[in-house]
Amino acid sequence: MTLIECVPNFSEGRRPEVVDEIVAAIAAVDGVSLLDRQSDPAHNRSVVTFAGLHAAVAEGAFRGVAAAVRLIDLTEHEGAHPRMGAADVVPFVPLKSGDMSVCVDVAHAVGARIAGELGVPVYFYEEAARREERRDLAAVREGQFEGLREAIARDPARAPDEGAPAVHPTAGATAVGARAPLIAYNIDLESRDLALAQAIARAIRERDGGLPRVKALGLALDDCVQVSMNLTDYRVTSMEDVYAAVRARAREAGVEIRRSEVVGLVPQEALVRLARSALRANGFTAAQVLEARILDTLL
Amino acid sequence: MTLIECVPNFSEGRRPEVVDEIVAAIAAVDGVSLLDRQSDPAHNRSVVTFAGLHAAVAEGAFRGVAAAVRLIDLTEHEGAHPRMGAADVVPFVPLKSGDMSVCVDVAHAVGARIAGELGVPVYFYEEAARREERRDLAAVREGQFEGLREAIARDPARAPDEGAPAVHPTAGATAVGARAPLIAYNIDLESRDLALAQAIARAIRERDGGLPRVKALGLALDDCVQVSMNLTDYRVTSMEDVYAAVRARAREAGVEIRRSEVVGLVPQEALVRLARSALRANGFTAAQVLEARILDTLL
Numbered sequence: 001m002t003l004i005e006c007v008p009n010f011s012e013g014r015r016p017e018v019v020d021e022i023v024a025a026i027a028a029v030d031g032v033s034l035l036d037r038q039s040d041p042a043h044n045r046s047v048v049t050f051a052g053l054h055a056a057v058a059e060g061a062f063r064g065v066a067a068a069v070r071l072i073d074l075t076e077h078e079g080a081h082p083r084m085g086a087a088d089v090v091p092f093v094p095l096k097s098g099d100m101s102v103c104v105d106v107a108h109a110v111g112a113r114i115a116g117e118l119g120v121p122v123y124f125y126e127e128a129a130r131r132e133e134r135r136d137l138a139a140v141r142e143g144q145f146e147g148l149r150e151a152i153a154r155d156p157a158r159a160p161d162e163g164a165p166a167v168h169p170t171a172g173a174t175a176v177g178a179r180a181p182l183i184a185y186n187i188d189l190e191s192r193d194l195a196l197a198q199a200i201a202r203a204i205r206e207r208d209g210g211l212p213r214v215k216a217l218g219l220a221l222d223d224c225v226q227v228s229m230n231l232t233d234y235r236v237t238s239m240e241d242v243y244a245a246v247r248a249r250a251r252e253a254g255v256e257i258r259r260s261e262v263v264g265l266v267p268q269e270a271l272v273r274l275a276r277s278a279l280r281a282n283g284f285t286a287a288q289v290l291e292a293r294i295l296d297t298l299l
Numbered sequence: 300m301t302l303i304e305c306v307p308n309f310s311e312g313r314r315p316e317v318v319d320e321i322v323a324a325i326a327a328v329d330g331v332s333l334l335d336r337q338s339d340p341a342h343n344r345s346v347v348t349f350a351g352l353h354a355a356v357a358e359g360a361f362r363g364v365a366a367a368v369r370l371i372d373l374t375e376h377e378g379a380h381p382r383m384g385a386a387d388v389v390p391f392v393p394l395k396s397g398d399m400s401v402c403v404d405v406a407h408a409v410g411a412r413i414a415g416e417l418g419v420p421v422y423f424y425e426e427a428a429r430r431e432e433r434r435d436l437a438a439v440r441e442g443q444f445e446g447l448r449e450a451i452a453r454d455p456a457r458a459p460d461e462g463a464p465a466v467h468p469t470a471g472a473t474a475v476g477a478r479a480p481l482i483a484y485n486i487d488l489e490s491r492d493l494a495l496a497q498a499i500a501r502a503i504r505e506r507d508g509g510l511p512r513v514k515a516l517g518l519a520l521d522d523c524v525q526v527s528m529n530l531t532d533y534r535v536t537s538m539e540d541v542y543a544a545v546r547a548r549a550r551e552a553g554v555e556i557r558r559s560e561v562v563g564l565v566p567q568e569a570l571v572r573l574a575r576s577a578l579r580a581n582g583f584t585a586a587q588v589l590e591a592r593i594l595d596t597l598l
Binding site: 003239261264268272280281294297 | 302304333350394561563564565566577580583587590592596597598
């Protein structure tokens with residue numbers, strides 16, 4: 001059994017009683033650890049984070065999707081965030097970097113159940129994609145709920161990976177995927193020069209030829225500027241990698257790093273890798289972390 | 300309830316069936332996670348590492364001591380390591396730096412039970428010491444099992460903290476304490492100059508006026524030299540602190556660090572502090588580590 005995480009996004013961020021019921025359906029599964037929930041009324045969307053051994057997480061994800069399909073009617077939904085389903089995206093995330101294949105298998109199994117038992121067509125994305133062009137979630141969701149029905153009818157290439165080629169009348173379609181943990185990481189500079197932060201962001205982000213798996217923006221805060229990043233795969237580009245890259249480019253302009261900030265949760269392995277790198281301790285492993293050993297004995 | 304660790308040392312390292320029985324007595328307590336056991340025949344001594352919520356760890360420690368008192372006869376014991384009891388030392392160790400006072404309370408409670416229910420006198424040491432001069436375990440154990448009976452009779456200052464001022468006839472006396480987690484940490488240099496490793500060890504260790512809570516030796520390995528360290532309180536001097544100190548002194552001699560090595564287990568907080576330091580991420584906390592959150596939900 002493998003410890004994994006699931007971070008489903010549901011298209012409801014304004015009715016707390018609905019989100020409560022979805023979260024309760026997930027948390028009712030024995031072995032599921034509920035870690036976080038966030039609702040955004042402007043997006044009209046909620047993000048739930050839970051973890052556990054993969055069989056429990058798979059069951060929790062399915063029950064959460066089933067509750068969302070029952071409770072959310074997308075024909076009455078509006079919000080700022082793109083969406084195509086009542087349960088819009090269901091990514092499974094390995095906590096250890098070697099466990100991606102388990103998450104891909106779980107995604108495929110849960111996707112088959114969503115289509116077969118709930119009648120909601122499923123698209124597999126990122127590492128779980130069965131077609132290369134579906135790795136990108138934005139391409140899968142193109143047209144959103146309102147446009148997808150027509151797109152499927154018009155273009156066989158838009159047919160779902162599982163289920164009938166027609167969206168569910170009220171619950172749309174669901175994207176089920178597997179991806180590395182995302183780390184939201186910001187670095188503040190000892191400077192108020194927004195152009196500098198923006199230039200560094202451009203230099204380091206993948207889109208403009210920088211570091212792979214890095215998204216970055218330059219922002220102005222109250223008293224300094226910030227390079228705000230998403231690291232979509234810390235195994236490829238880590239916090240220490242972007243820290244060193246930002247520091248080198250800031251220093252070229254005579255500017256130092258003031259501080260950095262990890263937003264939200266990180267897997268322990270990101271810290272283990274940091275120790276290996278910062279201390280040249282190549283042999284260090286997660287199995288040497290006391291709490292990890294305790295967690296292993298409890299699971 | 301607080302997650303703590305206990306690392307008792309028992310005066311038996313040659314009869315595996317005896318160690319098995321002691322370990323089984325500890326592990327039988329609900330909520331105890333057995334993390335490690337090591338027996339050293341030359342020392343004729345075994346070290347058991349277990350953890351859990353503090354009530355479970357207290358009960359496990361008491362049952363382990365009770366089994367050792369029943370199974371080990373110090374009048375027939377010989378070994379290279381100094382010892383005064385069948386259960387020789389019983390340190391309780393906080394996993395989070397704010398929890399030392401819990402460990403001191405557990406040490407005092409378990410010590411009172413060992414004296415009251417097992418008739419084994421108890422000395423409190425390190426953070427659990429009730430007399431300043433007993434912080435040092437070596438001072439407490441002075442004379443060992445064979446000399447302690449006479450020392451107590453001769454000198455009232457050697458009377459135990461709990462129990463009658465006379466050693467148990469076969470189980471001696473037990474030192475019960477609270478201390479920070481010990482980190483065993485080695486740094487290899489790109490050099491075969493043993494004198495350099497020894498000079499660096501002297502320069503950084505507390506005994507010779509170096510960094511507080513650091514013990515260090517210079518050693519020759521097959522193909523390089525090593526500064527071998529025990530960090531007795533990483534909250535005072537961390538792995539990154541000694542790494543920087545060793546690197547600076549090695550560079551004065553034109554030598555670089557080849558690699559470093561963490562021996563055995565470290566608490567997660569040591570990695571969290573490393574992240575704060577290496578990434579200038581002062582606001583980062585253990586609560587942001589995914590596995591820590593999962594562990595919290597399971598305890």
